Amino acid sequence: MSWREKGQRVRVLLLQADWYLCFGVVFLLCVLVGFAMVAMKLDTVLNDADALPIEAVAVKGERLYTEDSEIQVALQDLMERSFFSADVNQVQDALEALPWVYQASVRREWPAKLKIYLVEQKPVAHWNGDAWLNIYGEVFDAPIKEGIPNLPFLTGPEEQGKSVLTTYQQLGELLRINGFNLQSLSLSPRHAWHAELNNGIRLELGREDKMARVQRFIHVYPKLAQQDKQVATVDLRYDTGLAVGWDDAQKRAVN
Structure with a gap:
């Protein structure tokens, strides 16, 4: 070739x-x-809500203060989306934004259902007048609802909610087993403690030795109760003894 x-x-x-x-x-x-x-x-x-709509939403979890209408408003945008395009994280955020919802979890269930589980806030005390403390000592804002039990009134610096709640529980238990009921407790900006019992007696506890001072009050109260006047305040900010304020504003020293 x-x-x-x-x-x-x-x-x-x-x-x-x-x-x-x-x-x-x-x-x-x-x-x-x-x-x-x-x-x-x-x-x-x-992404077509008409082709693959969300046909059902199941809400579980014990609810005392969160109403169905509030949940429906929170899910309004969700119901306009398809089963696959719905952002479960966005739905979770919308539900947790409800005032009485502490935690929410959302998951899809084939073919067209969403399952929601809600955990509500559990209030244990009023906080600074218009807010609440939950069981973890966390502050949250929510409207008053019917069915909320009588709760103690706690006040203090905003960041001290957990500390005030812990102190209330400790002092409250000591007083309860001795026949008293602690109704309110406050912590001043200078970290001084003030307590009030359900019988109207106010206790000035100062900054230190709160438990010992309350124990001193418990020990001496039977003597005070024998008087013919109603106790108004008991100042326990002394190393020994205490000062009593009576309803007529007269004071007597008790050692």
Whole structure:
């Protein structure tokens, strides 16, 4: 075979290779376009609330203060979305924004249902007048609801909620087992403690030795109760003894 014939054969082979390459590129492009169209169609269907609506929402968890109407408002935007496009994190945030909801969890259940579990705040005390403390000593704001039990009134610096609650529980237990009921407790900006019993007696406890001072009050109270006047205040901010304020504003020293 001459060099000329060899050259012609090589050119034919190169043309065939170019044709196969072009065919392969065109086929690949067609496949990619097909996949893109399918993905767009699938995305449209998955985000179509009419095609894949959320048909049911199941709400579980003990609820005392959160009403169905509040939950419906929180889920209003969700119900306009499809089962797959609904953002469960967004739904969770919307539910936890409700004043009496402490925690919410949301999950999808095939084919068209959402399951929601709510944990409500458990108030244990009023805090600074218009707020509440929960069982963890955390401050939260919520409107007053029917059915909330009588709770103690605690006050103090905003960041001291947990500390005031812990002190209330300790002092309250000591007083309770001795026949008293601690109704309110406050911590001043200078960290002095003031307590009030349900019988109206106010206790000035100062900054230190709160438990020992309350124990001193418990020990001496039977003597005070024998008097013919009602005790108004008992100042326990002394190393020994105490000062008593009576309803007529007269004071007597008791040692």
